[in-house]
Amino acid sequence: MKEVRYELAVVGGGPAGMEAAITAAEAGVSTVLIDRYPQPGGQYYKELPAEFSARHRTKVEAEGDMLIRLLGGVEITRYFGTLVWGIFPKEGEKGWLIALTGNESPRLITADSVILATGAYDLPMPFPGWTLPGVISAGAALILVKTQRILPGKRVLVTGSGPLLLSVAAHLIEGGAEVVEICEASRPFWKAIPYIPFILGQTNRIEEGFKYLSTILRAKAPYRIGWSVVEARGNGKVEEAVIARLDNRLNPVPSSRRTVKVDTIISGYGLVPNNYLSRMMGCKHSYVGEKGGIIPERDETMQTSLPSVYVVGDAGGIGGAELARLEGRVAGVAVASRLGRLGHSTAQWEYGKLRSLLRRQQRFAEMLGKVFVRGSDLFNLSTDETTICRCEEITRREIRAAIEMGARSVTEVKMLTRTGMGNCQGRMCEHSVRNAVMAFTGQSYLDIDKGGAYSIRPPLEPMTVEELAKAAQELNFSE
Amino acid sequence: MRIEKSTSLLPEVKRGRKVQITVDGKPIEAFEGETVAAAMMASGFRVFRTTAKDKMPRGMYCGMGICFECLVTINGVKNVRACLTPVTDGMTVVTQEEVAA
Incomplete structure (x- = not known):
């Protein structure tokens, strides 16, 4: 297999991902940007499909257009309409193998660093x-x-x-x-x-x-x-x-x-950080209710517990588009500086510029987190008859029964009832099962490393067995 | 239904080329750039599939490829997310009656 290698892969083409890709590529980092939609913009800018046209643009749309124009002006490989179904460490060397599924993308690419900007979805x-x-x-x-x-x-x-x-x-x-x-x-x-x-x-x-x-x-x-x-x-x-x-x-x-x-x-x-990739890759995560639930632990450069992996935007904790853009820039600078494309003092100067802007946006996010209720506080909207796991059609009563049988964690409920084992891979029910376990066992906190969250395994996107077999061959999966 | 008027939050747009798709054998109008889910919603289709276990109707929920509730059969391929798939002229869409494995 011919190796397609980049210094940086950015997953997600919303405000955070675009800023990260632009910042890194402008500093000379060879960058690939991947997004599931045919066009950049993500869920905040919500670009019209390429086949549609509009004479007037709203303020938010115009802001998105501007960022997309900037993106177009920098040399970045784009794989759009492309899904990432897994990211795996390269055996015996540094870097990551990124497994893609889409019409025009290669099946596998390699990147030294990864910035995840996978956004969020409605709770x-x-x-x-x-x-x-x-x-x-x-x-x-x-x-x-x-x-x-x-x-x-x-x-x-x-x-x-x-x-x-x-x-x-x-x-x-x-x-x-x-x-x-x-x-x-x-x-x-x-x-x-x-x-x-x-x-x-x-x-x-x-x-x-x-x-x-x-x-x-x-x-x-x-x-x-x-x-x-x-x-x-x-x-x-x-x-x-x-x-x-x-x-x-x-x-x-x-x-x-x-x-x-x-x-x-x-x-x-409210929103839930879309963090399945960083969890699958093994980045350390923790539960922070005001930030939407399970989030990766990051340092001030957006780096996770894995040195070459960064998470930016809502995927790292709900904070909105303005914060996402700033975090994207920070991570872009961090990657460029890691690769020696930006000198230490230039990087520090860039961070300094961004820091006070970041603080303002973080404060805004903090306010929203305090003023509005969190979905986890509204567990009592469900009753025992309510379906909790939509894919496997598991009700709250069945989850309660599993807990009465001795289940004490999200993973134990999964084993006993099949919650989280359907097509969505638990994205729809994880937080509710967590709430159920806490409510019915009287635990006030569940450690996500001790069964308080589902284990995330590839493939993260649906694919044919044929596609998977080909990829497995190239990846040299032994199991 | 499709929004035709122009307002400050939703300025008028020109849609893509008009195409025809069929949903459960019924021809419906769609425009290039629309997703299958959007075209179905615009024509009043609410039920995208019936579940395997309880035979309950389900429709689009998250709209962004996360929930897998809008699975339909497109041109013979089962379990395709209608919310992520753009329409193409002549496309055949069938809502799914799922059976327990």
Whole structure:
């Protein structure tokens, strides 16, 4: 096999990955950028498909366009529409073998350093009826509306926690949907008070927020604070939703339940870092609830416990696009400096420039983490009948039974019930199973290295047996 | 349905070339650049598959290739994620009735 070798592979072409690739390539590092979508931008910039065209661009889109233009001006190999199904250490030497599946990519490439910028996805929030067609994530709704200009439904309930709800609701309203209710699960907005002077400095974000709010107010869509969906109902698809007020411990108050006729429920209870690659590679991780759950441990240059592996953006802890861009630049500088393309003093000067900007964005992320509820706090939205593992169709009752039989960890529940063994490989149920184990065993913390998280194994993407066999030959897998 | 009007958050776009695909034998209109999932949603398809164990309907959930709920059979290939697959003219899409292994 002819070896395709790069100094740096960046996985993920969103704000963090683009910045990392540009920064490193500009310093002369031979760089490859890989993304699952046909075009760069990721879930934040949400670029239109190449076949679509627009005369006007929104502010965020224009910002994305600019970054993509910068990317185009630097020599970077791009594999787009390409999935990474595994990254393996090179036997007996430094570097990583990156296994790809896609139409135009080679099957394997080699890189000395890896920057993972794999982003995040919506926290899957189980509640009765959440598997009905018509319950979709906030991310899915935004993809449909922004990149495809398609409405997911006519009468919509938007439920969850965080500023993203406002964006989703405003886009749906402008697209022509009726937003029947917006339920924000968090009530203690007073937690934001200490941050007010800081928030006032974030003029871009205030402007964006006001734009969304004015659209919502004009449409007279009710914004209920301290409420959540508690049930989805319908015959084969969503026909109505039950919403309820949450008490101070975030339990639904039965007497407040009311039913609304909707055809779509949009669920946005925060984001989960997409960290399956760094976990599979063996980087050290820990559980940090305010940052979205399981995150890689990193130093100030975004380096993980493995010296040639970096994680940037939401994959390293939820922090938003601005923070992601800065982290991408930091890691790009770090890789260039490792390879001797940037002198020590130049690198230090670059870090210095980025540090205060980073701190501001970290503070913003910290505020969001404190003010809005975390999905893990809303475990009581599910009941024993609720499906927790969507792939293997395992209910909360079955998980409870496994725990009564003696299971004390996420991995033990998996062995007894098959949770996390389906197509999604546990991405949908891991946090819920973790919550169930903690709730039903009374443990307040589960060590992720002692069965508190699933073990992640390749392939991370679906592939044919033929494809896998060919790759295994090239990889010299002995088992 | 497709959004046709132009607003400040959603400025008007020109879609790709019009194509036709079939979903469960029914011809539906789609535009190049759309994903199979989006084209199906635009034509009112909500159910993408029926589960093996409990025979429950499922539709698109995460929209970004993570959840595997939108698996359909495309041009004879089973278990393809509709949310990551762009439409092509003449494509045949079949929703899946899954059977227990």
